[in-house]
Amino acid sequence: AMEDHALWRRSAKRQTKLSGVRAREKTEGGVKITSVEILDEEGERALGKPRGTYVTLECMPAHEPAAFAAQSALLSRHIRALLPVGAHVLVAGLGNEAVTPDAVGPEALRNLIVTRHLKRTMPEVFAPFSTVSAIAPGVLGTTGMESAELLAAAVRQIQPDAVIAVDAVASCEPAVSYT
Numbered sequence: 001a002m003e004d005h006a007l008w009r010r011s012a013k014r015q016t017k018l019s020g021v022r023a024r025e026k027t028e029g030g031v032k033i034t035s036v037e038i039l040d041e042e043g044e045r046a047l048g049k050p051r052g053t054y055v056t057l058e059c060m061p062a063h064e065p066a067a068f069a070a071q072s073a074l075l076s077r078h079i080r081a082l083l084p085v086g087a088h089v090l091v092a093g094l095g096n097e098a099v100t101p102d103a104v105g106p107e108a109l110r111n112l113i114v115t116r117h118l119k120r121t122m123p124e125v126f127a128p129f130s131t132v133s134a135i136a137p138g139v140l141g142t143t144g145m146e147s148a149e150l151l152a153a154a155v156r157q158i159q160p161d162a163v164i165a166v167d168a169v170a171s172c173e174p175a176v177s178y179t
Helices: 002-012 041-047 064-083 104-109 116-121 147-158
Strands: 021-028 030-037 053-056 088-093 131-135 163-165
Touching: 002 104, 021 041, 021 053, 021 163, 053 064, 064 088, 088 104, 088 147, 104 163, 131 147
Parallel strands: 088 131, 088 163
Antiparallel strands: 021 030, 030 053
Protein backbone atom coordinates (compact mmCIF):
# COMPACT_ATOMS: atom_id res chain seq x y z
CA ALA A 1 0.00 0.00 0.00
CA MET A 2 2.89 2.35 0.84
CA GLU A 3 4.50 1.72 -2.53
CA ASP A 4 1.20 2.05 -4.43
CA HIS A 5 0.54 5.37 -2.70
CA ALA A 6 4.04 6.64 -3.56
CA LEU A 7 3.64 5.55 -7.19
CA TRP A 8 0.29 7.35 -7.38
CA ARG A 9 1.84 10.55 -6.02
CA ARG A 10 4.72 10.31 -8.51
CA SER A 11 2.42 9.67 -11.48
CA ALA A 12 0.15 12.53 -10.39
CA LYS A 13 3.24 14.80 -10.30
CA ARG A 14 1.88 16.42 -7.17
CA GLN A 15 1.64 15.90 -3.45
CA THR A 16 -2.15 16.13 -3.35
CA LYS A 17 -4.24 13.99 -1.06
CA LEU A 18 -5.65 10.79 -2.48
CA SER A 19 -9.34 10.55 -1.65
CA GLY A 20 -10.14 7.60 0.61
CA VAL A 21 -6.52 7.18 1.69
CA ARG A 22 -4.61 8.60 4.65
CA ALA A 23 -0.82 8.23 4.67
CA ARG A 24 1.61 9.22 7.41
CA GLU A 25 5.37 8.92 7.80
CA LYS A 26 7.50 9.24 10.89
CA THR A 27 10.88 8.10 12.12
CA GLU A 28 11.30 6.38 15.45
CA GLY A 29 14.63 5.11 16.74
CA GLY A 30 16.16 5.38 13.27
CA VAL A 31 13.33 3.32 11.72
CA LYS A 32 11.15 4.92 9.05
CA ILE A 33 7.49 4.03 9.69
CA THR A 34 4.90 4.55 6.97
CA SER A 35 1.23 4.00 7.71
CA VAL A 36 -1.29 3.92 4.87
CA GLU A 37 -4.96 3.65 5.79
CA ILE A 38 -7.42 2.74 3.05
CA LEU A 39 -10.61 4.24 4.40
CA ASP A 40 -13.37 3.52 1.88
CA GLU A 41 -14.31 2.14 -1.54
CA GLU A 42 -12.70 5.11 -3.29
CA GLY A 43 -9.39 4.34 -1.57
CA GLU A 44 -9.75 0.64 -2.44
CA ARG A 45 -10.21 1.50 -6.12
CA ALA A 46 -7.34 4.00 -6.12
CA LEU A 47 -4.75 1.63 -4.63
CA GLY A 48 -6.22 -1.72 -5.65
CA LYS A 49 -6.13 -3.06 -2.09
CA PRO A 50 -8.85 -3.80 0.46
CA ARG A 51 -9.80 -1.36 3.19
CA GLY A 52 -7.47 -1.51 6.15
CA THR A 53 -4.29 -0.21 7.72
CA TYR A 54 -0.94 -1.07 6.15
CA VAL A 55 2.19 -0.33 8.16
CA THR A 56 5.73 -0.57 6.78
CA LEU A 57 8.82 -0.38 8.97
CA GLU A 58 12.05 0.24 7.07
CA CYS A 59 15.10 -0.82 9.07
CA MET A 60 18.76 -1.10 8.30
CA PRO A 61 20.23 -4.49 9.21
CA ALA A 62 20.84 -4.52 12.95
CA HIS A 63 24.23 -6.09 13.66
CA GLU A 64 24.31 -5.00 17.29
CA PRO A 65 22.14 -7.02 19.70
CA ALA A 66 20.72 -3.86 21.30
CA ALA A 67 19.72 -2.39 17.92
CA PHE A 68 18.07 -5.68 16.89
CA ALA A 69 16.18 -5.82 20.20
CA ALA A 70 14.99 -2.22 19.77
CA GLN A 71 13.80 -2.87 16.21
CA SER A 72 12.04 -6.07 17.32
CA ALA A 73 10.28 -4.24 20.17
CA LEU A 74 9.17 -1.49 17.78
CA LEU A 75 7.81 -4.03 15.30
CA SER A 76 6.04 -5.91 18.08
CA ARG A 77 4.40 -2.74 19.35
CA HIS A 78 3.09 -1.84 15.87
CA ILE A 79 1.75 -5.34 15.23
CA ARG A 80 0.05 -5.44 18.65
CA ALA A 81 -1.65 -2.09 17.93
CA LEU A 82 -3.27 -3.55 14.80
CA LEU A 83 -4.67 -6.64 16.52
CA PRO A 84 -7.88 -6.93 18.50
CA VAL A 85 -7.36 -7.97 22.14
CA GLY A 86 -7.44 -11.75 22.46
CA ALA A 87 -7.23 -12.24 18.69
CA HIS A 88 -6.54 -15.61 17.12
CA VAL A 89 -3.64 -14.87 14.78
CA LEU A 90 -2.45 -16.93 11.83
CA VAL A 91 1.19 -16.20 10.97
CA ALA A 92 2.14 -17.03 7.39
CA GLY A 93 5.84 -17.55 6.73
CA LEU A 94 6.03 -16.81 3.00
CA GLY A 95 8.99 -17.59 0.81
CA ASN A 96 11.33 -20.33 -0.32
CA GLU A 97 13.25 -21.76 2.61
CA ALA A 98 15.82 -23.26 0.21
CA VAL A 99 16.87 -19.80 -1.04
CA THR A 100 18.52 -17.75 1.71
CA PRO A 101 17.30 -14.25 0.65
CA ASP A 102 13.73 -15.58 0.33
CA ALA A 103 13.69 -17.64 3.54
CA VAL A 104 12.74 -14.82 5.93
CA GLY A 105 9.12 -15.96 6.26
CA PRO A 106 9.69 -19.68 6.90
CA GLU A 107 12.65 -18.86 9.17
CA ALA A 108 10.51 -16.50 11.28
CA LEU A 109 8.15 -19.36 12.10
CA ARG A 110 11.02 -21.23 13.76
CA ASN A 111 11.00 -18.52 16.46
CA LEU A 112 7.25 -18.49 16.97
CA ILE A 113 5.32 -20.11 19.79
CA VAL A 114 2.19 -21.65 18.26
CA THR A 115 -0.55 -22.16 20.81
CA ARG A 116 -3.84 -22.96 19.06
CA HIS A 117 -3.55 -26.68 19.71
CA LEU A 118 -2.37 -26.14 23.28
CA LYS A 119 -5.20 -23.76 24.14
CA ARG A 120 -7.69 -26.32 22.83
CA THR A 121 -6.29 -29.24 24.85
CA MET A 122 -5.19 -27.39 28.02
CA PRO A 123 -7.17 -24.13 28.13
CA GLU A 124 -6.59 -23.52 31.84
CA VAL A 125 -2.80 -23.78 31.50
CA PHE A 126 -2.53 -21.65 28.35
CA ALA A 127 -5.23 -19.08 29.17
CA PRO A 128 -2.73 -16.17 29.39
CA PHE A 129 -1.36 -16.91 25.90
CA SER A 130 -2.73 -15.56 22.64
CA THR A 131 -4.05 -18.09 20.14
CA VAL A 132 -1.42 -18.42 17.42
CA SER A 133 -1.35 -20.70 14.38
CA ALA A 134 1.31 -20.83 11.69
CA ILE A 135 1.68 -21.92 8.08
CA ALA A 136 4.62 -22.02 5.69
CA PRO A 137 2.92 -22.64 2.35
CA GLY A 138 6.12 -22.86 0.32
CA VAL A 139 6.37 -21.51 -3.21
CA LEU A 140 4.75 -22.34 -6.53
CA GLY A 141 7.92 -23.92 -7.90
CA THR A 142 8.04 -26.56 -5.15
CA THR A 143 4.33 -27.09 -4.39
CA GLY A 144 2.60 -26.45 -7.71
CA MET A 145 0.19 -24.18 -5.80
CA GLU A 146 0.27 -20.45 -5.20
CA SER A 147 1.00 -19.48 -1.61
CA ALA A 148 -2.13 -17.32 -1.64
CA GLU A 149 -4.27 -20.37 -2.51
CA LEU A 150 -2.89 -22.36 0.40
CA LEU A 151 -3.15 -19.43 2.78
CA ALA A 152 -6.77 -18.77 1.74
CA ALA A 153 -7.63 -22.42 2.43
CA ALA A 154 -6.04 -22.21 5.89
CA VAL A 155 -7.96 -19.01 6.65
CA ARG A 156 -11.25 -20.63 5.59
CA GLN A 157 -10.53 -23.66 7.77
CA ILE A 158 -9.37 -22.06 11.02
CA GLN A 159 -11.02 -18.61 10.68
CA PRO A 160 -8.41 -16.45 12.44
CA ASP A 161 -9.17 -12.89 13.49
CA ALA A 162 -6.00 -11.66 11.78
CA VAL A 163 -3.26 -12.87 9.45
CA ILE A 164 0.33 -11.71 9.77
CA ALA A 165 2.35 -12.39 6.62
CA VAL A 166 6.13 -12.48 7.02
CA ASP A 167 7.97 -12.22 3.71
CA ALA A 168 11.17 -10.90 2.21
CA VAL A 169 10.72 -7.40 0.81
CA ALA A 170 10.21 -7.01 -2.90
CA SER A 171 9.76 -3.47 -4.12
CA CYS A 172 9.96 -1.71 -7.44
CA GLU A 173 12.47 0.80 -6.11
CA PRO A 174 14.98 -0.32 -3.49
CA ALA A 175 16.12 2.75 -1.58
CA VAL A 176 19.17 1.31 0.11
CA SER A 177 22.04 -0.83 -1.08
CA TYR A 178 23.43 -2.97 1.75
CA THR A 179 27.15 -3.54 1.89
